[in-house]
Amino acid sequence: MELKRRDFLKISTGAAGLVLLQPSNIDKVCEAAENSSNEDLAMLVDVSKCIGCWWCYVACKQYNGLPETATPKPDDPPPLAPDTWTTLFTKKQGNTWKFRKQACMHCTDAACVNVCPTGALSHNKLGFVQYERDKCSGCGYCSQYCPFEVPQLQTNKVSGDALMDKCTFCIDRVTNGQQTACSEACPTGAISFGKRKELLEEASTRLAELQKTNPDACLYGANELGGLHVMYILEESPEKQGLPADPKVPAAAMVHDVFQWLGVGAVAAVLAGFGLNYLVARARIAKEEK
Amino acid sequence: MEARTVERFKKRTIWFHWIHTAAFLLLIITGAILFFPGCGGAAAGGATRIIHHIASVIFIGGAILYIPLNPKRALQFVKDTLTWGKDDIGWLLAAPDYYFGGPEDKMPPQGHINTGQKMWQAVVLGTGVVFLVTGAIMWFARGSISEGVFQWCMVIHGLAFIVALAMLFVHIYLGALHPRMTESLRSMLNGKISPKYAKHHYGKWYEESLKEEKD
Numbered sequence: 001m002e003l004k005r006r007d008f009l010k011i012s013t014g015a016a017g018l019v020l021l022q023p024s025n026i027d028k029v030c031e032a033a034e035n036s037s038n039e040d041l042a043m044l045v046d047v048s049k050c051i052g053c054w055w056c057y058v059a060c061k062q063y064n065g066l067p068e069t070a071t072p073k074p075d076d077p078p079p080l081a082p083d084t085w086t087t088l089f090t091k092k093q094g095n096t097w098k099f100r101k102q103a104c105m106h107c108t109d110a111a112c113v114n115v116c117p118t119g120a121l122s123h124n125k126l127g128f129v130q131y132e133r134d135k136c137s138g139c140g141y142c143s144q145y146c147p148f149e150v151p152q153l154q155t156n157k158v159s160g161d162a163l164m165d166k167c168t169f170c171i172d173r174v175t176n177g178q179q180t181a182c183s184e185a186c187p188t189g190a191i192s193f194g195k196r197k198e199l200l201e202e203a204s205t206r207l208a209e210l211q212k213t214n215p216d217a218c219l220y221g222a223n224e225l226g227g228l229h230v231m232y233i234l235e236e237s238p239e240k241q242g243l244p245a246d247p248k249v250p251a252a253a254m255v256h257d258v259f260q261w262l263g264v265g266a267v268a269a270v271l272a273g274f275g276l277n278y279l280v281a282r283a284r285i286a287k288e289e290k
Numbered sequence: 291m292e293a294r295t296v297e298r299f300k301k302r303t304i305w306f307h308w309i310h311t312a313a314f315l316l317l318i319i320t321g322a323i324l325f326f327p328g329c330g331g332a333a334a335g336g337a338t339r340i341i342h343h344i345a346s347v348i349f350i351g352g353a354i355l356y357i358p359l360n361p362k363r364a365l366q367f368v369k370d371t372l373t374w375g376k377d378d379i380g381w382l383l384a385a386p387d388y389y390f391g392g393p394e395d396k397m398p399p400q401g402h403i404n405t406g407q408k409m410w411q412a413v414v415l416g417t418g419v420v421f422l423v424t425g426a427i428m429w430f431a432r433g434s435i436s437e438g439v440f441q442w443c444m445v446i447h448g449l450a451f452i453v454a455l456a457m458l459f460v461h462i463y464l465g466a467l468h469p470r471m472t473e474s475l476r477s478m479l480n481g482k483i484s485p486k487y488a489k490h491h492y493g494k495w496y497e498e499s500l501k502e503e504k505d
Contacts, residue, residue: 115444117323117324117333118330118331118333119331120334134334135331136334137330137333137334137335137339140428143433144432144437145437149437153432157430159340160339160429250438250441252438252441252442252445256445259445260325260326263326264327266455267455280391281389281390281391282391283391284390285391285469288391288393
Protein backbone atom coordinates (compact mmCIF):
# COMPACT_ATOMS: atom_id res chain seq x y z
CA MET A 1 0.00 0.00 0.00
CA GLU A 2 2.75 2.39 1.09
CA LEU A 3 4.78 1.62 -2.00
CA LYS A 4 1.87 2.06 -4.28
CA ARG A 5 1.12 5.42 -2.78
CA ARG A 6 4.72 6.56 -3.25
CA ASP A 7 4.66 5.37 -6.84
CA PHE A 8 1.44 7.22 -7.43
CA LEU A 9 3.00 10.43 -6.10
CA LYS A 10 6.05 9.94 -8.27
CA ILE A 11 4.00 9.40 -11.36
CA SER A 12 1.67 12.28 -10.70
CA THR A 13 4.54 14.68 -9.95
CA GLY A 14 6.25 13.59 -13.13
CA ALA A 15 3.06 14.03 -15.09
CA ALA A 16 2.53 17.46 -13.62
CA GLY A 17 6.08 18.36 -14.62
CA LEU A 18 5.43 17.21 -18.13
CA VAL A 19 2.21 19.17 -18.32
CA LEU A 20 3.99 22.31 -17.11
CA LEU A 21 7.04 22.00 -19.31
CA GLN A 22 6.14 20.44 -22.59
CA PRO A 23 2.67 19.69 -23.78
CA SER A 24 1.18 22.85 -22.25
CA ASN A 25 3.28 25.00 -24.55
CA ILE A 26 2.12 23.05 -27.59
CA ASP A 27 -1.46 23.05 -26.32
CA LYS A 28 -1.32 26.81 -25.99
CA VAL A 29 0.08 27.14 -29.49
CA CYS A 30 -2.74 24.98 -30.87
CA GLU A 31 -5.26 27.00 -28.92
CA ALA A 32 -3.76 30.24 -30.25
CA ALA A 33 -3.92 28.81 -33.78
CA GLU A 34 -7.62 28.07 -33.34
CA ASN A 35 -8.27 31.58 -32.01
CA SER A 36 -6.13 33.41 -34.56
CA SER A 37 -7.99 35.36 -37.23
CA ASN A 38 -8.04 33.89 -40.72
CA GLU A 39 -6.89 37.23 -42.12
CA ASP A 40 -3.80 37.93 -40.01
CA LEU A 41 -0.40 37.64 -41.67
CA ALA A 42 2.70 36.88 -39.63
CA MET A 43 6.29 35.74 -39.68
CA LEU A 44 7.63 32.75 -37.84
CA VAL A 45 11.34 32.84 -37.05
CA ASP A 46 12.91 29.46 -36.27
CA VAL A 47 16.16 30.40 -34.55
CA SER A 48 17.41 26.81 -34.81
CA LYS A 49 17.61 27.31 -38.58
CA CYS A 50 19.31 30.73 -38.51
CA ILE A 51 22.95 30.67 -39.64
CA GLY A 52 23.64 34.38 -39.10
CA CYS A 53 24.20 35.25 -42.77
CA TRP A 54 22.63 38.72 -42.32
CA TRP A 55 20.71 38.41 -45.60
CA CYS A 56 17.51 39.57 -43.85
CA TYR A 57 19.39 42.63 -42.63
CA VAL A 58 20.74 43.40 -46.10
CA ALA A 59 17.42 42.68 -47.86
CA CYS A 60 15.62 45.04 -45.45
CA LYS A 61 18.16 47.78 -46.10
CA GLN A 62 18.00 47.27 -49.83
CA TYR A 63 14.23 47.03 -50.23
CA ASN A 64 13.58 50.02 -47.96
CA GLY A 65 16.40 52.13 -49.39
CA LEU A 66 18.26 52.38 -46.09
CA PRO A 67 21.99 53.11 -46.05
CA GLU A 68 24.38 50.36 -45.03
CA THR A 69 25.98 51.86 -41.94
CA ALA A 70 28.24 49.08 -40.72
CA THR A 71 29.48 45.69 -41.78
CA PRO A 72 27.56 43.49 -39.39
CA LYS A 73 29.63 41.18 -37.21
CA PRO A 74 28.39 38.68 -34.65
CA ASP A 75 30.48 40.19 -31.87
CA ASP A 76 29.37 43.72 -32.74
CA PRO A 77 25.84 43.53 -34.17
CA PRO A 78 24.39 46.84 -35.35
CA PRO A 79 21.62 47.95 -32.98
CA LEU A 80 18.15 48.84 -34.23
CA ALA A 81 18.33 52.44 -35.47
CA PRO A 82 16.28 54.89 -37.57
CA ASP A 83 18.00 53.37 -40.62
CA THR A 84 18.27 49.78 -39.34
CA TRP A 85 14.84 48.20 -39.03
CA THR A 86 15.97 44.62 -38.66
CA THR A 87 19.12 43.17 -37.15
CA LEU A 88 20.30 40.08 -35.31
CA PHE A 89 20.51 39.44 -31.60
CA THR A 90 23.72 37.44 -31.23
CA LYS A 91 25.05 35.21 -28.51
CA LYS A 92 28.14 33.09 -28.23
CA GLN A 93 27.50 29.56 -27.00
CA GLY A 94 30.65 27.50 -26.59
CA ASN A 95 32.43 27.71 -29.93
CA THR A 96 29.41 28.70 -31.98
CA TRP A 97 27.26 31.78 -32.40
CA LYS A 98 23.51 31.78 -31.93
CA PHE A 99 21.39 34.32 -33.78
CA ARG A 100 17.89 35.67 -33.48
CA LYS A 101 16.40 38.08 -36.01
CA GLN A 102 15.29 41.20 -34.19
CA ALA A 103 12.74 43.77 -35.41
CA CYS A 104 9.23 45.04 -34.68
CA MET A 105 7.07 42.28 -33.19
CA HIS A 106 3.79 43.67 -34.58
CA CYS A 107 1.86 43.06 -31.34
CA THR A 108 -1.90 42.72 -31.15
CA ASP A 109 -1.95 44.67 -27.86
CA ALA A 110 0.55 47.20 -29.15
CA ALA A 111 1.62 49.84 -26.61
CA CYS A 112 2.92 52.04 -29.44
CA VAL A 113 -0.47 52.12 -31.18
CA ASN A 114 -2.09 52.85 -27.83
CA VAL A 115 0.06 55.91 -27.07
CA CYS A 116 0.62 57.29 -30.60
CA PRO A 117 -1.34 60.57 -30.58
CA THR A 118 -1.41 61.17 -34.34
CA GLY A 119 -2.47 57.76 -35.59
CA ALA A 120 0.85 57.34 -37.41
CA LEU A 121 0.97 53.88 -35.82
CA SER A 122 -2.11 51.74 -36.28
CA HIS A 123 -3.17 48.18 -36.93
CA ASN A 124 -3.50 47.09 -40.51
CA LYS A 125 -6.53 44.92 -41.14
CA LEU A 126 -4.05 42.11 -41.77
CA GLY A 127 -2.97 42.34 -38.13
CA PHE A 128 0.48 43.93 -38.25
CA VAL A 129 1.38 47.41 -36.93
CA GLN A 130 1.56 49.74 -39.90
CA TYR A 131 3.43 53.03 -39.81
CA GLU A 132 2.56 56.17 -41.76
CA ARG A 133 5.74 58.19 -41.60
CA ASP A 134 4.24 61.51 -42.74
CA LYS A 135 1.84 61.44 -39.78
CA CYS A 136 4.62 61.09 -37.17
CA SER A 137 4.91 64.14 -34.89
CA GLY A 138 8.17 62.91 -33.38
CA CYS A 139 6.80 62.84 -29.82
CA GLY A 140 8.72 59.63 -29.09
CA TYR A 141 5.99 58.10 -26.92
CA CYS A 142 6.13 54.84 -28.93
CA SER A 143 9.87 54.49 -28.31
CA GLN A 144 9.31 54.88 -24.56
CA TYR A 145 6.36 52.49 -24.26
CA CYS A 146 7.37 49.60 -26.53
CA PRO A 147 8.26 46.60 -24.31
CA PHE A 148 10.79 45.51 -26.97
CA GLU A 149 12.45 48.92 -27.45
CA VAL A 150 11.82 48.76 -31.19
CA PRO A 151 10.81 52.26 -32.38
CA GLN A 152 13.90 54.36 -33.07
CA LEU A 153 14.01 58.15 -33.34
CA GLN A 154 16.40 60.50 -35.02
CA THR A 155 16.27 63.57 -32.83
CA ASN A 156 17.63 67.08 -32.86
CA LYS A 157 18.26 67.54 -29.14
CA VAL A 158 18.09 71.33 -29.28
CA SER A 159 14.94 71.92 -31.30
CA GLY A 160 13.43 68.62 -30.23
CA ASP A 161 12.51 67.89 -33.85
CA ALA A 162 12.29 64.13 -34.28
CA LEU A 163 11.06 61.35 -36.53
CA MET A 164 10.49 57.69 -35.75
CA ASP A 165 11.27 54.68 -37.91
CA LYS A 166 10.70 50.97 -37.59
CA CYS A 167 9.89 47.84 -39.58
CA THR A 168 6.86 48.42 -41.85
CA PHE A 169 6.10 44.71 -42.37
CA CYS A 170 6.85 45.55 -46.03
CA ILE A 171 3.28 46.78 -46.34
CA ASP A 172 3.61 47.50 -50.07
CA ARG A 173 4.74 43.94 -50.68
CA VAL A 174 2.42 42.01 -48.37
CA THR A 175 -0.69 43.87 -49.54
CA ASN A 176 0.25 42.95 -53.12
CA GLY A 177 0.59 39.24 -52.63
CA GLN A 178 4.32 39.19 -51.97
CA GLN A 179 6.14 38.19 -48.82
CA THR A 180 8.33 40.44 -46.69
CA ALA A 181 11.81 41.25 -48.04
CA CYS A 182 13.54 39.56 -45.11
CA SER A 183 11.60 36.30 -45.33
CA GLU A 184 12.10 36.16 -49.09
CA ALA A 185 15.85 36.64 -48.68
CA CYS A 186 16.33 34.04 -45.94
CA PRO A 187 18.24 31.14 -47.52
CA THR A 188 17.62 28.56 -44.79
CA GLY A 189 13.89 28.95 -44.27
CA ALA A 190 14.41 30.34 -40.78
CA ILE A 191 11.90 33.11 -41.56
CA SER A 192 8.53 31.79 -42.71
CA PHE A 193 5.89 34.19 -43.91
CA GLY A 194 2.19 33.47 -44.21
CA LYS A 195 -1.16 33.33 -42.50
CA ARG A 196 -0.69 33.56 -38.75
CA LYS A 197 -3.08 30.67 -38.15
CA GLU A 198 -1.14 28.36 -40.45
CA LEU A 199 2.21 29.44 -39.04
CA LEU A 200 0.99 28.58 -35.54
CA GLU A 201 -0.03 25.12 -36.72
CA GLU A 202 3.35 24.74 -38.37
CA ALA A 203 5.02 25.92 -35.16
CA SER A 204 3.25 23.32 -33.02
CA THR A 205 4.52 20.53 -35.29
CA ARG A 206 8.04 21.92 -35.34
CA LEU A 207 7.96 22.41 -31.59
CA ALA A 208 6.87 18.83 -30.93
CA GLU A 209 9.79 17.67 -33.03
CA LEU A 210 12.31 19.94 -31.27
CA GLN A 211 11.06 19.06 -27.81
CA LYS A 212 11.91 15.41 -28.36
CA THR A 213 15.57 16.33 -27.94
CA ASN A 214 15.34 19.75 -26.29
CA PRO A 215 12.74 20.19 -23.53
CA ASP A 216 13.53 23.92 -23.36
CA ALA A 217 12.32 24.58 -26.92
CA CYS A 218 9.37 26.93 -26.88
CA LEU A 219 7.30 29.24 -29.02
CA TYR A 220 7.34 32.96 -28.28
CA GLY A 221 4.50 35.14 -29.49
CA ALA A 222 1.52 32.78 -29.60
CA ASN A 223 -0.22 34.56 -26.73
CA GLU A 224 2.17 37.33 -25.61
CA LEU A 225 0.52 40.77 -25.86
CA GLY A 226 -2.60 39.31 -27.39
CA GLY A 227 -0.48 37.46 -29.96
CA LEU A 228 2.55 38.73 -31.85
CA HIS A 229 2.75 38.85 -35.63
CA VAL A 230 6.44 37.98 -35.46
CA MET A 231 6.84 34.73 -33.54
CA TYR A 232 9.90 32.78 -32.56
CA ILE A 233 10.69 29.15 -32.15
CA LEU A 234 13.36 29.34 -29.46
CA GLU A 235 15.79 26.71 -28.21
CA GLU A 236 15.95 28.18 -24.73
CA SER A 237 13.85 30.41 -22.48
CA PRO A 238 12.93 33.87 -23.86
CA GLU A 239 15.00 35.71 -21.23
CA LYS A 240 18.14 33.94 -22.40
CA GLN A 241 17.35 35.19 -25.91
CA GLY A 242 17.01 38.81 -24.82
CA LEU A 243 13.22 38.73 -24.83
CA PRO A 244 10.99 39.74 -21.90
CA ALA A 245 9.31 36.61 -20.47
CA ASP A 246 6.01 38.34 -19.88
CA PRO A 247 5.83 41.54 -21.96
CA LYS A 248 3.11 43.99 -20.93
CA VAL A 249 1.72 47.29 -22.10
CA PRO A 250 3.12 49.66 -19.42
CA ALA A 251 0.58 50.64 -16.75
CA ALA A 252 1.25 54.33 -17.44
CA ALA A 253 -0.44 53.92 -20.84
CA MET A 254 -3.67 52.86 -19.13
CA VAL A 255 -3.46 55.74 -16.63
CA HIS A 256 -2.86 58.18 -19.49
CA ASP A 257 -5.96 56.83 -21.29
CA VAL A 258 -8.03 57.46 -18.16
CA PHE A 259 -6.60 60.98 -17.76
CA GLN A 260 -7.41 61.83 -21.37
CA TRP A 261 -11.10 61.15 -20.80
CA LEU A 262 -10.92 62.74 -17.36
CA GLY A 263 -9.67 65.88 -19.14
CA VAL A 264 -12.61 65.81 -21.53
CA GLY A 265 -14.97 65.40 -18.55
CA ALA A 266 -13.31 68.22 -16.57
CA VAL A 267 -13.57 70.67 -19.47
CA ALA A 268 -17.22 69.74 -20.09
CA ALA A 269 -18.10 70.05 -16.38
CA VAL A 270 -16.38 73.44 -16.02
CA LEU A 271 -18.08 74.88 -19.11
CA ALA A 272 -21.49 73.58 -18.04
CA GLY A 273 -20.87 75.06 -14.57
CA PHE A 274 -20.17 78.49 -16.10
CA GLY A 275 -23.39 78.44 -18.09
CA LEU A 276 -25.42 77.61 -15.00
CA ASN A 277 -23.54 80.12 -12.85
CA TYR A 278 -23.95 82.93 -15.38
CA LEU A 279 -27.71 82.49 -15.67
CA VAL A 280 -28.33 82.16 -11.92
CA ALA A 281 -25.98 84.98 -10.90
CA ARG A 282 -27.30 87.42 -13.50
CA ALA A 283 -30.92 86.73 -12.58
CA ARG A 284 -30.29 87.13 -8.83
CA ILE A 285 -28.26 90.33 -9.24
CA ALA A 286 -30.92 91.84 -11.53
CA LYS A 287 -33.61 91.00 -8.97
CA GLU A 288 -31.59 92.59 -6.17
CA GLU A 289 -30.99 95.78 -8.14
CA LYS A 290 -34.72 96.20 -8.69
CA MET B 291 -18.71 106.49 -11.05
CA GLU B 292 -16.01 108.65 -9.50
CA ALA B 293 -13.46 110.10 -11.88
CA ARG B 294 -10.57 109.15 -9.61
CA THR B 295 -8.93 105.77 -10.29
CA VAL B 296 -6.74 103.43 -8.28
CA GLU B 297 -3.65 101.93 -9.86
CA ARG B 298 -3.92 98.16 -9.66
CA PHE B 299 -1.21 96.89 -12.04
CA LYS B 300 1.96 98.44 -13.43
CA LYS B 301 2.58 98.51 -17.19
CA ARG B 302 5.29 95.84 -17.04
CA THR B 303 3.01 93.52 -15.07
CA ILE B 304 0.32 93.94 -17.72
CA TRP B 305 2.80 93.25 -20.53
CA PHE B 306 4.07 90.21 -18.69
CA HIS B 307 0.53 88.94 -18.10
CA TRP B 308 -0.40 89.07 -21.78
CA ILE B 309 2.87 87.65 -23.11
CA HIS B 310 2.50 84.84 -20.59
CA THR B 311 -1.10 84.39 -21.71
CA ALA B 312 -0.15 84.20 -25.39
CA ALA B 313 2.59 81.65 -24.68
CA PHE B 314 0.26 79.60 -22.50
CA LEU B 315 -2.49 79.61 -25.11
CA LEU B 316 0.00 78.35 -27.71
CA LEU B 317 1.13 75.65 -25.28
CA ILE B 318 -2.47 74.66 -24.57
CA ILE B 319 -3.46 74.43 -28.23
CA THR B 320 -0.37 72.50 -29.31
CA GLY B 321 -0.61 70.30 -26.20
CA ALA B 322 -4.37 69.71 -26.39
CA ILE B 323 -4.13 68.22 -29.87
CA LEU B 324 -1.73 65.59 -28.52
CA PHE B 325 -3.74 65.06 -25.33
CA PHE B 326 -7.40 64.94 -26.28
CA PRO B 327 -8.44 61.70 -27.96
CA GLY B 328 -8.94 61.99 -31.69
CA CYS B 329 -7.22 65.38 -32.12
CA GLY B 330 -3.69 64.06 -32.74
CA GLY B 331 -3.97 64.25 -36.51
CA ALA B 332 -3.35 67.99 -36.23
CA ALA B 333 0.12 67.26 -34.82
CA ALA B 334 1.19 65.20 -37.85
CA GLY B 335 4.50 66.36 -39.24
CA GLY B 336 5.69 67.72 -35.90
CA ALA B 337 5.40 71.50 -36.54
CA THR B 338 3.20 71.88 -33.46
CA ARG B 339 5.90 70.26 -31.33
CA ILE B 340 8.36 72.93 -32.40
CA ILE B 341 5.77 75.63 -31.58
CA HIS B 342 5.21 73.92 -28.21
CA HIS B 343 8.93 74.08 -27.48
CA ILE B 344 9.30 77.74 -28.50
CA ALA B 345 6.23 78.73 -26.47
CA SER B 346 7.55 76.82 -23.45
CA VAL B 347 10.78 78.83 -23.55
CA ILE B 348 8.77 82.09 -23.63
CA PHE B 349 6.43 80.82 -20.89
CA ILE B 350 9.15 79.73 -18.48
CA GLY B 351 11.81 82.22 -19.60
CA GLY B 352 9.33 85.09 -19.27
CA ALA B 353 8.46 84.13 -15.72
CA ILE B 354 12.14 83.93 -14.76
CA LEU B 355 12.98 87.20 -16.54
CA TYR B 356 10.16 88.97 -14.71
CA ILE B 357 11.88 88.44 -11.36
CA PRO B 358 14.81 90.88 -11.95
CA LEU B 359 12.52 93.25 -13.92
CA ASN B 360 10.03 93.65 -11.09
CA PRO B 361 11.48 91.95 -7.99
CA LYS B 362 9.04 93.59 -5.56
CA ARG B 363 5.98 92.42 -7.45
CA ALA B 364 7.47 88.96 -8.02
CA LEU B 365 8.12 88.54 -4.31
CA GLN B 366 4.61 89.86 -3.58
CA PHE B 367 3.20 87.21 -5.94
CA VAL B 368 4.81 84.38 -4.00
CA LYS B 369 4.01 85.98 -0.61
CA ASP B 370 0.35 86.52 -1.54
CA THR B 371 0.06 82.92 -2.69
CA LEU B 372 1.50 81.50 0.51
CA THR B 373 -0.06 83.81 3.11
CA TRP B 374 -3.39 82.49 4.32
CA GLY B 375 -5.55 83.83 7.16
CA LYS B 376 -9.04 83.65 8.62
CA ASP B 377 -10.41 85.97 5.91
CA ASP B 378 -9.43 83.34 3.39
CA ILE B 379 -11.48 80.73 5.23
CA GLY B 380 -14.34 83.22 5.41
CA TRP B 381 -14.01 83.86 1.68
CA LEU B 382 -14.09 80.16 0.87
CA LEU B 383 -17.28 79.73 2.93
CA ALA B 384 -19.05 82.77 1.50
CA ALA B 385 -17.80 82.59 -2.10
CA PRO B 386 -20.13 79.93 -3.59
CA ASP B 387 -23.26 81.89 -2.72
CA TYR B 388 -21.66 85.22 -3.63
CA TYR B 389 -20.59 84.09 -7.09
CA PHE B 390 -24.08 82.73 -7.68
CA GLY B 391 -25.40 86.23 -7.12
CA GLY B 392 -25.82 86.12 -3.32
CA PRO B 393 -25.34 89.06 -0.94
CA GLU B 394 -22.02 90.86 -0.95
CA ASP B 395 -21.80 91.74 2.77
CA LYS B 396 -20.87 88.19 3.83
CA MET B 397 -17.57 88.35 1.89
CA PRO B 398 -14.62 89.21 4.17
CA PRO B 399 -12.46 92.13 2.96
CA GLN B 400 -9.57 91.03 0.71
CA GLY B 401 -5.99 92.15 0.13
CA HIS B 402 -4.42 92.93 -3.24
CA ILE B 403 -5.72 89.61 -4.49
CA ASN B 404 -8.60 87.58 -3.14
CA THR B 405 -8.55 83.98 -1.94
CA GLY B 406 -9.73 82.63 -5.29
CA GLN B 407 -6.93 84.46 -7.07
CA LYS B 408 -4.50 83.06 -4.51
CA MET B 409 -5.62 79.57 -5.43
CA TRP B 410 -5.20 80.39 -9.11
CA GLN B 411 -1.69 81.69 -8.44
CA ALA B 412 -0.93 78.49 -6.53
CA VAL B 413 -2.13 76.50 -9.54
CA VAL B 414 0.04 78.60 -11.89
CA LEU B 415 3.13 78.18 -9.69
CA GLY B 416 2.51 74.50 -8.92
CA THR B 417 1.62 73.30 -12.39
CA GLY B 418 4.30 75.61 -13.83
CA VAL B 419 6.99 73.77 -11.89
CA VAL B 420 5.48 70.38 -12.81
CA PHE B 421 5.27 71.34 -16.51
CA LEU B 422 8.86 72.60 -16.43
CA VAL B 423 10.35 69.52 -14.77
CA THR B 424 8.39 66.83 -16.63
CA GLY B 425 8.58 68.77 -19.92
CA ALA B 426 12.34 69.31 -19.70
CA ILE B 427 12.87 65.61 -18.96
CA MET B 428 10.79 64.56 -21.99
CA TRP B 429 12.47 67.14 -24.23
CA PHE B 430 16.11 66.67 -23.27
CA ALA B 431 16.46 63.38 -21.42
CA ARG B 432 14.57 60.90 -23.59
CA GLY B 433 16.91 57.99 -24.10
CA SER B 434 19.15 58.94 -21.17
CA ILE B 435 16.51 58.18 -18.54
CA SER B 436 14.62 54.92 -18.12
CA GLU B 437 11.43 54.38 -20.10
CA GLY B 438 9.48 54.23 -16.83
CA VAL B 439 10.52 57.76 -15.85
CA PHE B 440 9.53 59.08 -19.27
CA GLN B 441 6.19 57.28 -19.15
CA TRP B 442 5.22 58.79 -15.80
CA CYS B 443 6.50 62.24 -16.85
CA MET B 444 4.07 62.06 -19.76
CA VAL B 445 1.22 61.01 -17.46
CA ILE B 446 1.99 63.74 -14.88
CA HIS B 447 2.39 66.38 -17.63
CA GLY B 448 -1.11 65.39 -18.75
CA LEU B 449 -2.55 65.54 -15.23
CA ALA B 450 -1.06 69.02 -14.69
CA PHE B 451 -2.62 69.98 -18.03
CA ILE B 452 -6.10 68.97 -16.89
CA VAL B 453 -5.73 70.97 -13.66
CA ALA B 454 -4.23 74.03 -15.36
CA LEU B 455 -6.74 74.03 -18.22
CA ALA B 456 -9.80 73.71 -15.98
CA MET B 457 -8.49 76.43 -13.66
CA LEU B 458 -7.59 78.67 -16.61
CA PHE B 459 -11.19 78.45 -17.74
CA VAL B 460 -12.27 79.49 -14.25
CA HIS B 461 -9.76 82.36 -14.35
CA ILE B 462 -11.02 83.59 -17.74
CA TYR B 463 -14.65 83.24 -16.72
CA LEU B 464 -14.27 85.11 -13.43
CA GLY B 465 -11.88 87.66 -14.89
CA ALA B 466 -13.78 88.56 -18.02
CA LEU B 467 -17.29 87.12 -18.11
CA HIS B 468 -18.82 86.82 -14.64
CA PRO B 469 -21.59 89.44 -14.10
CA ARG B 470 -19.94 90.71 -10.90
CA MET B 471 -16.37 91.13 -12.20
CA THR B 472 -17.10 94.25 -14.18
CA GLU B 473 -13.69 95.93 -13.98
CA SER B 474 -11.36 92.96 -13.73
CA LEU B 475 -10.48 92.59 -17.40
CA ARG B 476 -10.12 96.37 -17.83
CA SER B 477 -7.66 96.51 -14.95
CA MET B 478 -5.46 94.02 -16.77
CA LEU B 479 -5.56 96.25 -19.88
CA ASN B 480 -5.00 99.75 -18.50
CA GLY B 481 -3.98 98.92 -14.93
CA LYS B 482 -6.69 100.99 -13.23
CA ILE B 483 -9.93 100.36 -11.35
CA SER B 484 -12.50 102.65 -9.78
CA PRO B 485 -12.29 103.26 -6.01
CA LYS B 486 -15.76 101.77 -5.64
CA TYR B 487 -14.68 98.52 -7.30
CA ALA B 488 -11.48 98.49 -5.22
CA LYS B 489 -13.45 99.01 -2.00
CA HIS B 490 -15.93 96.23 -2.83
CA HIS B 491 -13.52 93.63 -4.13
CA TYR B 492 -10.22 94.36 -2.38
CA GLY B 493 -11.24 96.19 0.82
CA LYS B 494 -8.04 95.63 2.83
CA TRP B 495 -5.79 96.54 -0.08
CA TYR B 496 -7.86 99.70 -0.81
CA GLU B 497 -7.52 100.90 2.79
CA GLU B 498 -3.76 100.28 2.66
CA SER B 499 -3.33 102.11 -0.63
CA LEU B 500 -5.29 105.08 0.75
CA LYS B 501 -2.95 105.18 3.75
CA GLU B 502 0.08 104.98 1.49
CA GLU B 503 -1.27 107.86 -0.59
CA LYS B 504 -1.61 110.02 2.56
CA ASP B 505 1.95 109.13 3.64
